[in-house]
Amino acid sequence: MDFSNRDVVSIRDFGKEDILHVxxxxxxxxxxxxxxRRSDVLEGxxxxxxxxEPSTRTRLSFETAMLRLGGSVIGFADASGTSVAKGETLADxxxxxxxxADAIVLRHPxxxxxxxxxxxxxxxxxxxxxxxxxxxxxxxxxxxTIKMEKGEIADNNIVLVGDLKYGRTVHSLTYALSLFGANIxxxxxxxxxxxxxxxxxLKGVGGRFNQSESLESVIPGADVLxxxxxxxxxxxxxxxxxxxxxxxxxxxALLANAKRSLIVMHPLPRVNEIAxxxxxxxxxRYFKQAxxxxxxxxxxxxxxxxxxxx
Amino acid sequence: MDFSNRDVVSIRDFGKEDILHVxxxxxxxxxxxxxxRRSDVLEGxxxxxxxxEPSTRTRLSFETAMLRLGGSVIGFADASGTSVAKGETLADxxxxxxxxADAIVLRHPxxxxxxxxxxxxxxxxxxxxxxxxxxxxxxxxxxxTIKMEKGEIADNNIVLVGDLKYGRTVHSLTYALSLFGANIxxxxxxxxxxxxxxxxxLKGVGGRFNQSESLESVIPGADVLxxxxxxxxxxxxxxxxxxxxxxxxxxxALLANAKRSLIVMHPLPRVNEIAxxxxxxxxxRYFKQAxxxxxxxxxxxxxxxxxxxx
Amino acid sequence: MDFSNRDVVSIRDFGKEDILHVxxxxxxxxxxxxxxRRSDVLEGxxxxxxxxEPSTRTRLSFETAMLRLGGSVIGFADASGTSVAKGETLADxxxxxxxxADAIVLRHPxxxxxxxxxxxxxxxxxxxxxxxxxxxxxxxxxxxTIKMEKGEIADNNIVLVGDLKYGRTVHSLTYALSLFGANIxxxxxxxxxxxxxxxxxLKGVGGRFNQSESLESVIPGADVLxxxxxxxxxxxxxxxxxxxxxxxxxxxALLANAKRSLIVMHPLPRVNEIAxxxxxxxxxRYFKQAxxxxxxxxxxxxxxxxxxxx
Numbered sequence: 064m065d066f067s068n069r070d071v072v073s074i075r076d077f078g079k080e081d082i083l084h085v086x087x088x089x090x091x092x093x094x095x096x097x098x099x100r101r102s103d104v105l106e107g108x109x110x111x112x113x114x115x116e117p118s119t120r121t122r123l124s125f126e127t128a129m130l131r132l133g134g135s136v137i138g139f140a141d142a143s144g145t146s147v148a149k150g151e152t153l154a155d156x157x158x159x160x161x162x163x164a165d166a167i168v169l170r171h172p173x174x175x176x177x178x179x180x181x182x183x184x185x186x187x188x189x190x191x192x193x194x195x196x197x198x199x200x201x202x203x204x205x206x207x208t209i210k211m212e213k214g215e216i217a218d219n220n221i222v223l224v225g226d227l228k229y230g231r232t233v234h235s236l237t238y239a240l241s242l243f244g245a246n247i248x249x250x251x252x253x254x255x256x257x258x259x260x261x262x263x264x265l266k267g268v269g270g271r272f273n274q275s276e277s278l279e280s281v282i283p284g285a286d287v288l289x290x291x292x293x294x295x296x297x298x299x300x301x302x303x304x305x306x307x308x309x310x311x312x313x314x315x316a317l318l319a320n321a322k323r324s325l326i327v328m329h330p331l332p333r334v335n336e337i338a339x340x341x342x343x344x345x346x347x348r349y350f351k352q353a354x355x356x357x358x359x360x361x362x363x364x365x366x367x368x369x370x371x372x373x
Numbered sequence: 374m375d376f377s378n379r380d381v382v383s384i385r386d387f388g389k390e391d392i393l394h395v396x397x398x399x400x401x402x403x404x405x406x407x408x409x410r411r412s413d414v415l416e417g418x419x420x421x422x423x424x425x426e427p428s429t430r431t432r433l434s435f436e437t438a439m440l441r442l443g444g445s446v447i448g449f450a451d452a453s454g455t456s457v458a459k460g461e462t463l464a465d466x467x468x469x470x471x472x473x474a475d476a477i478v479l480r481h482p483x484x485x486x487x488x489x490x491x492x493x494x495x496x497x498x499x500x501x502x503x504x505x506x507x508x509x510x511x512x513x514x515x516x517x518t519i520k521m522e523k524g525e526i527a528d529n530n531i532v533l534v535g536d537l538k539y540g541r542t543v544h545s546l547t548y549a550l551s552l553f554g555a556n557i558x559x560x561x562x563x564x565x566x567x568x569x570x571x572x573x574x575l576k577g578v579g580g581r582f583n584q585s586e587s588l589e590s591v592i593p594g595a596d597v598l599x600x601x602x603x604x605x606x607x608x609x610x611x612x613x614x615x616x617x618x619x620x621x622x623x624x625x626a627l628l629a630n631a632k633r634s635l636i637v638m639h640p641l642p643r644v645n646e647i648a649x650x651x652x653x654x655x656x657x658r659y660f661k662q663a664x665x666x667x668x669x670x671x672x673x674x675x676x677x678x679x680x681x682x683x
Numbered sequence: 684m685d686f687s688n689r690d691v692v693s694i695r696d697f698g699k700e701d702i703l704h705v706x707x708x709x710x711x712x713x714x715x716x717x718x719x720r721r722s723d724v725l726e727g728x729x730x731x732x733x734x735x736e737p738s739t740r741t742r743l744s745f746e747t748a749m750l751r752l753g754g755s756v757i758g759f760a761d762a763s764g765t766s767v768a769k770g771e772t773l774a775d776x777x778x779x780x781x782x783x784a785d786a787i788v789l790r791h792p793x794x795x796x797x798x799x800x801x802x803x804x805x806x807x808x809x810x811x812x813x814x815x816x817x818x819x820x821x822x823x824x825x826x827x828t829i830k831m832e833k834g835e836i837a838d839n840n841i842v843l844v845g846d847l848k849y850g851r852t853v854h855s856l857t858y859a860l861s862l863f864g865a866n867i868x869x870x871x872x873x874x875x876x877x878x879x880x881x882x883x884x885l886k887g888v889g890g891r892f893n894q895s896e897s898l899e900s901v902i903p904g905a906d907v908l909x910x911x912x913x914x915x916x917x918x919x920x921x922x923x924x925x926x927x928x929x930x931x932x933x934x935x936a937l938l939a940n941a942k943r944s945l946i947v948m949h950p951l952p953r954v955n956e957i958a959x960x961x962x963x964x965x966x967x968r969y970f971k972q973a974x975x976x977x978x979x980x981x982x983x984x985x986x987x988x989x990x991x992x993x
Binding site: 098101117118119120123124126127130131135140141331332333334339350353354356357 | 726727728729731755757758759763765766768769770771774775776778779780782783784785
């Protein structure tokens with residue numbers, strides 16, 4: 064795949080080789096991401112960060128990625144101070160950014176927004192989350208975390224836990240993991256399990272897949288525990304929420320039966336899903352995972368806007 | 374006129390030669406604005422963007438202009454997160470920016486704010502819109518658009534349509550066009566026509582000027598159609614608004630009788646004034662016009678803060 | 684004291700020699716702060732500005748300091764558009780910034796927030812105000828102002844006026860002045876006088892200290908008049924507020940009996956504490972004081988992140 068000037072709308076546009084190429088590039092970006100080495104491969108380039116809903120982590124890691132490569136950033140952190148408030152369409156806002164920047168990062172509450180933006184922009188558009196849709200650089204950083212922390216993606220037992228029905232992150236990740244032959248176990252209350260279409264896709268490509276309601280029973284076999292937030296609003300009955308909240312909370316007691324090599328991931332922000340006592344233990348990788356967002360975004364930006372050098 | 378360190382408060386401070394000098398400089402800025410050539414003529418310079426009300430297009434085009442010339446930007450995008458919320462006067466906020474930056478761009482809801490800011494600041498102040506007052510860089514980019522797209526400003530038949538009473542943009546543009554000997558036709562409902570003082574100024578300087586209520590009748594002779602937004606809030610009777618909204622909506626049917634060389638402009642954001650079908654037709658120049666904001670602002674910034682090199 | 688990579692949480696962590704070292708460094712930063720000389724000692728470094736409550740002056744002066752030293756800035760200007768709104772803890776937000784930046788500036792409404800942030804971050808944290816707690820760079824710029832404008836800090840008669848009970852600024856300043864042997868006079872209504880623990884600390888270190896309710900009587904002997912805002916909300920009875928507001932308002936009549944060499948300072952923003960007529964008189968230094976925030980923050984940033992060069 065030629066990355067030069069291409070849009071990054073969905074992880075489904077990436078084949079296995081494409082993903083490996085990005086992860087490889089992210090590996091090369093590591094010393095620059097840590098600030099140990101300087102790079103100016105994007106000097107003179109401007110990135111427009113259009114965040115129609117707030118996402119501090121995603122926004123700031125794109126900014127750091129761009130700055131550490133010598134580029135600069137314009138944009139907005141939420142829609143309140145924009146012409147959208149005056150009734151402007153997304154297409155017109157995107158055309159504006161197209162005039163002022165060399166690439167566009169878009170975060171938008173509406174599914175399909177990134178595809179629409181890519182259609183209206185002559186510059187590359189990177190989807191940084193469009194509602195229930197896609198967030199491909201999150202998936203790439205999740206894969207990069209597994210690769211860096213476990214050595215390989217293939218053959219790991221990966222447990223996804225939490226809200227698997229509405230959680231955009233886990234849908235994309237499931238798709239990508241299926242390319243690499245990981246074993247996936249989905250743990251969720253019945254009302255929040257992985258949507259049937261994703262399950263059947265996974266089985267269709269020969270993915271090894273299980274479902275469970277019990278987190279405790281799958282912990283001993285897990286290599287990667289990927290935790291997501293369960294939102295109270297999803298439950299009509301608050302009592303139901305409280306049960307689930309408790310059952311899927313990760314703490315040291317739960318992890319007592321885990322393999323020594325287990326890693327715990329979370330796309331963050333977290334609220335109560337992971338007890339703070341886990342932070343300083345041997346399993347926590349969620350803060351490192353957040354850091355890996357920088358080299359992944361440097362990889363994407365350098366491949367799209369630069370000559371692939373780092 | 375010596376541009377070095379001067380304020381840009383009103384287009385009325387510019388004579389015809391001054392405007393031509395800015396447009397000429399903007400022409401030289403074009404390759405830098407498009408990102409084809411790098412410039413560092415403002416390296417080390419800091420611009421303070423003080424936006425007391427949101428204006429995404431103006432703010433971001435000033436940022437891109439500054440960044441593409443090697444400078445950098447500080448500031449705020451709306452007044453909510455500023456010391457104004459704690460009761461600070463505009464004069465004190467401006468003095469702060471004066472301490473921290475090499476030039477100030479001010480957007481403020483109050484007419485006369487830019488003049489006041491210029492009085493209190495030792496650094497150059499650029500008015501980016503002060504209520505019903507002035508927005509000189511908008512006027513300059515409008516003129517630059519006409520020059521670039523039509524070759525000359527003089528002798529064009531320029532039709533202004535929409536809210537000509539409250540529309541700040543068209544008042545300043547009318548003044549500037551009169552310097553260049555363009556023919557101006559104002560199309561608006563009677564309650565939103567061009568204010569008498571502007572009309573009499575125009576006639577006083579020998580301007581060729583007409584008024585009309587019918588957009589259809591003036592389209593065939595138009596070289597430039599400059600559309601502005603009509604705000605619903607201006608009409609006591611919603612029924613009246615609906616009539617006007619429909620009568621002054623630009624679509625392909627209306628443009629069927631236009632010259633092949635007509636260009637359609639709009640300061641943006643638009644809401645419903647121009648049908649999306651016009652965007653992909655031969656007449657639309659409003660997105661290009663938004664882009665021309667970058668070279669114009671580069672021209673202004675380089676003349677004020679730099680040595681006029683590009 | 685070795686400043687390299689250290690946190691700046693409280694002025695109480697600074698001894699007299701440390702403070703003098705920072706002021707000396709700020710002196711060297713002056714031509715760079717004024718934009719007369721360029722520096723790139725922090726090129727490639729990224730500062731995260733985490734402002735959980737707005738503070739335009741502090742935020743923008745840190746940005747200018749970083750930019751004028753060749754560095755760059757990421758962050759947010761208020762908490763509304765951050766993951767805090769989604770329930771994230773301060774510790775997690777700080778860990779994020781730790782991943783993306785080389786140093787963190789934190790402004791937070793909660794006392795103790797900066798200490799907590801420093802505990803959770805591997806990168807240096809600079810406290811830019813934490814509720815009723817500390818704001819050490821404000822104290823340093825206050826001291827720098829006195830040194831630059833009066834030559835020495837020692838032996839000056841320094842009158843602090845306004846809300847001395849809740850005013851964070853004056854508590855830290857009092858501590859620091861006591862290191863330098865200044866004479867301190869506190870003028871406030873009885874309900875807003877300096878807290879007893881600060882008074883007893885001051886006396887314990889041999890500080891020369893007085894209290895008064897009458898501003899008029901202490902003006903003739905004053906070398907420095909440090910004014911702070913009295914907030915209406917502090918008074919249960921609005922009538923009480925009105926009396927105080929009037930008694931402690933600085934105007935030309937009050938200053939008629941002042942020494943020719945008196946300087947008037949204020950941390951800003953001001954509301955009505957100082958009449959605008961004072962601005963253009965010989966005593967006003969509060970705008971210059973705001974400017975001195977730039978060289979002081981350049982000094983701190985270059986000592987912490989750089990090699991102390993300027």
